[in-house]
Structures are given as structure tokens and as C-alpha cells.
Amino acid sequence: MTRPPRRRSCNANRLWLNARHLGGFRDSLSLAVRTQESEMRAALVELVGDGVRAGEFTTEDPLKAVLHILVAVEGLGAYASQRRRTAGRPPHR
Template sequence: MTSSPPSTRVRKMPEERRAEIVRTAARIALEEGLERITLRRVADELGVRPGLIGHYFPAADDLVSEAFTHAATRERAALLPAEEAGLAPIDRLARFLVRLTDGEFVDLGRLWLNARHVSRFKPGLRAAVRAQESLTRDALTALVDEGVRSGDFTTDDPLGVTLHILVNVDGLGAYSNDDVPFDHPALRDMSIGTAERMLGLPPGTLRARTR
């Protein structure tokens, strides 16, 4: 009788496996929506048993919340990269807005739209959405405030400017499932125009800074 060959599967460290599960769930959320995240679906994607996913996330809702948090955190890091911290505030704001409005982050716009709807019924996700909103709001407000102190911007209400910008961005995200073309100037430049108007910048300034 021949013996079976030894398994070549390498057991991953718990923190590595958990991170892999969250990354996979986040990808499913971005591509298909938060509702498509189930323990079985993630297990199938990773080629493991659902029980393994359940070991790390006994409740699927907890995995949904972490998947959204992972995607939103990566979004913020891509929009306001740490390696650009040495740039002038006006250049960092310009890059932030152009990245957001030029279509590169359409999938994340859909995810935010999806998360705000689904969070009505999931308290854990609702807390995650609020936490990520707060982090983004604080980061952008700090950037605007820095620009005021450096002389790049003119405003006595950095938080107010931030709220106007983010509400405009969220409004653009509301069209992410629509057929309205994202390259239409009325949509593409709305947030940028709002920022320029509220910060005392001539029209066209922010796009010009990214060229």
C-alpha cells in the first residue's frame, strides 16, 4: 500500500491569515458590493473551509465592517499619500481633488454609496462608516488649516470648507451607478470649483497645479 504524499500547504500565522481574509472581503466589496460578502464566499475565494473564516469572524457582519474599513483606509492613503506630506498644501489639495474626480476611484465611490445604504441595517458597519468619515474629514480639515497658515488659502472656516468639498464629492459618488459620463465637466470640476471659490483661488488653479 502506498502512502499519500505529505501536504504542501503551509499554515499561515494568525495575523497573516486574518489580513488575507480582510483583503479578500474588501476586494469582493469593491467589485460586487458589501452584500456579497459571506463566510462561504470568502472561503471559496481563498480555497479554504468556511469554518476557518468563521474562526476569525464568527459573525459575517464583523467581516463586512472590517472589509469596508480596510478599503476606506487604503483610499485615504492613496488620496493623501504620506510621501507627499512635504508638498505645499495647495499641491496636496489639488492632487486629492483631481484624483477623486477623474474617475480613478469610481469603485470606491460605489462602495461608499453601498456602505451608507447597508449601514442603516448594520450597527457595526454604521460605526465603521462614521469612523472613516471622521478620519477623512479631520485629515482634510488639517490640510486646509495648514494652507491657511502658509498663505496658500484664504478662509476663516477650514472645517466649513472641508464639509462643502466632501458633500460635493459624495454627490458625485451618488452618480457612480449612473450612466452620466464621469468626464463631463459639470461633474468632474464641481468639487474643484467649490474648493477654489471657498479658498480664494482663481478658477483653474488647482488643476493647473497637477500638470
């Protein structure tokens, strides 16, 4: 696994944020986003389960661990996307 270039990563974050938002208005897009997220979540649960079985880390609930990871990643993506759009502007008060 390699890390994508920063610009590509920011664009991917914005794509997911926009897809989620627009999915509220378009059923087909909502279904596509939910399907992709479900597949990603299942793959990550399997990966975490493999890591637990290999003794790489511990958790009693791989799904719960994955949800914590996804919340952190998604929050960071939203923060990075917002931060880039407001660079150089004072904080909103």
C-alpha cells in the first residue's frame, strides 16, 4: 500500500464528502456510496481480524475498532478539505 500524492488525497476526500451530500438527493448515488462503504468496512474488518489472529494487535470487536478508525479518517478528511478552502482566512467566530 502506498500513500497517494497529497493533492490526489485531498481530491478523494472532497469526492467522498460531495458524494455523501449529493446522495441525499439522488437515490442511485446514495446506493453506490453505501455499497462502497459497506465493501470497504467489510474488508477492513477482515484485515483487523487477521491482525488480531496474527497477534499484531488486540481488540474484542474488530467491527468496533474499524468504526473508530473510519470516524478518525473521515473526520481528518473533512477537516483537511475545509482547512484548504479557508487557508489564510481568520477563524469564524
